[in-house]
Amino acid sequence: MEWMVWTTSTAIFFATIAALLLGMTAWEIASPTVERKGFLPIATTRGDRLFIGLVCAAYIHLVVVGFTPFNLWLALAVSILWLVILMRWG
């Protein structure tokens, strides 16, 4: 594992992603998703919305890091908020 040059922050990042995937699997087994249409222009399943949310989060972070003076935690907060909105009403 040493060659992978882990850091605490990336470990937390990947652990979160893994936890999300496991959580989604458990949720899917407990109550299977129904494809539905929210405010997004396409009908989506729960997994679709999570994927969209994560991709959005990546881009939000890139924009904040690259082109704004704001703090990275703000990007994280906005991303989580957006992910929640997407999952609930997307």
Add this chain to the structure above:
Amino acid sequence: MNHKVYNNRAWWLILPMLLLVAFSAIIPLMTVVNYSVQDVFDTHTRFFTGVEWFEATLNDPALQMALLRQFAFSFTVLAIEVPLGIGIALLMPKRGWQASAVLILVTMPLLIPWNVVGSIWQIFTRGDIGLMGWGLRELGYGYNITRSATDAWGTIILMDVWHWTPLIALLCYSGLRSIPDAYYQAARIDRASQWAVFRYIQLPKLTNVLVIGVLLRFMHSFMIYAEPFVLTGGGPGSSTTFLSQSLTTMAIGQQDLGPSAAFSIIYFLIILLVCWVFYTAIMNLQKDKQQKGT
């Protein structure tokens, strides 16, 4: 809505593939992410840099230009190759020995490795010994891919069209072959024009293969490396330096592993987004069509 009961146990069948992909793609990608937030000299001597590399990469004018050129290139070749490929597929003979002969001829460029394609075109475009370079010069056009950015661009696009249009043509050909004759008979009974047959029978039936074709061509062209590298070396100046070449220069030429890791992740995110948008858009078009059909 259908009321089939899904049995999800079949998902276990992809487990071997998943392990393979984990080994060949996911774990290396995780390593890239780790590299992107550090300055690594060796596994023991490394410094955490946070998002510094990302900030630098996103604000690097050379890389921004490379990204714009990359998009311009990808969309130009798609805009040429897709209609041209469909056209060629429509013109290809459908049966007999001619069909096999044309198939082989059309497939030929696909079998040539990238760097060989680059070399072929490098010689082909030379002013002294290359047929095209010499010919254009004799016709009075001062063609020179090492001096004129327009010439270099035109040649790279022409080269890509020559190399990859056959892929689209072959995919479309197979798509056309799978349309049952009954459709054409119905069209003949209705006295449908050739355009109507194309627009309402052939094109809709080609959607599936075109999705694959457009996706493959987009990804290929977005990652294009060897051909322009051999043909123009990214020049004149940096007018044909695309993303992968900038990345290689950074990662292998300068050994800047941190910045190139950050760059790779941004590159990956762009490809991921574009492919997802393509895929979703076209899959939804199809879904709409099916709902209208029923």
